Amino acid sequence: xxxxxxxxxxxxxxxxxxxxxxxxxxxxxxxxxxxxxxxxxxxxxxxxxxxxxxxxxxxxxxxxxxxxxxxxxxxxxxxxxxxxxxxxxxxxxxxxxxxxxxxxxxxxxxxxxxxxxxxxxxxxxxxxxxxxxxxxxxxxxxxxxxxxxxxxxxxxxxx
Numbered sequence: 393x394x395x396x397x398x399x400x401x402x403x404x405x406x407x408x409x410x411x412x413x414x415x416x417x418x419x420x421x422x423x424x425x426x427x428x429x430x431x432x433x434x435x436x437x438x439x440x441x442x443x444x445x446x447x448x449x450x451x452x453x454x455x456x457x458x459x460x461x462x463x464x465x466x467x468x469x470x471x472x473x474x475x476x477x478x479x480x481x482x483x484x485x486x487x488x489x490x491x492x493x494x495x496x497x498x499x500x501x502x503x504x505x506x507x508x509x510x511x512x513x514x515x516x517x518x519x520x521x522x523x524x525x526x527x528x529x530x531x532x533x534x535x536x537x538x539x540x541x542x543x544x545x546x547x548x549x550x551x
Contacts, residue, residue, distance in 0.1 A: 400428030402516030405478035408494040415490040424503040451481035473512035
């Protein structure tokens with residue numbers, strides 16, 4: 393039997409990568425992950441990633457490249473990760489998360505990542521673009537070292 397695919401995005405903007413803190417289920421709450429969700433029938437991984445990031449964070453993204461490998465999650469699920477560019481919007485924790493944080497080079501250890509995300513996070517940080525590209529905008533004037541605003545808790549679960 394084939395494993396069900398869960399997609400996740402290493403979202404890049406202005407030389408930073410987005411981390412999302414889980415709000416549920418209890419065994420994952422408080423730990424950090426790359427945001428994403430389950431691939432639906434008929435979707436490509438890239439299409440699922442764009443949809444999930446829109447639903448969970450309220451942003452538009454452009455998938456860039458798939459990080460090689462896949463990582464087992466709960467029985468019957470496997471994680472696949474893409475890098476993605478923030479196209480527009482300001483990420484907000486709309487579903488499944490209670491806090492977001494932008495991490496710059498060398499800051500990946502600043503949060504407690506879910507174990508299954510760690511290999512992909514390490515590779516995503518190696519691929520982190522440098523410099524300030526013209527990508528997503530932040531009307532609130534957030535700086536790279538400032539956390540994104542927090543929002544309401546959600547019951548959903550990615551994994």
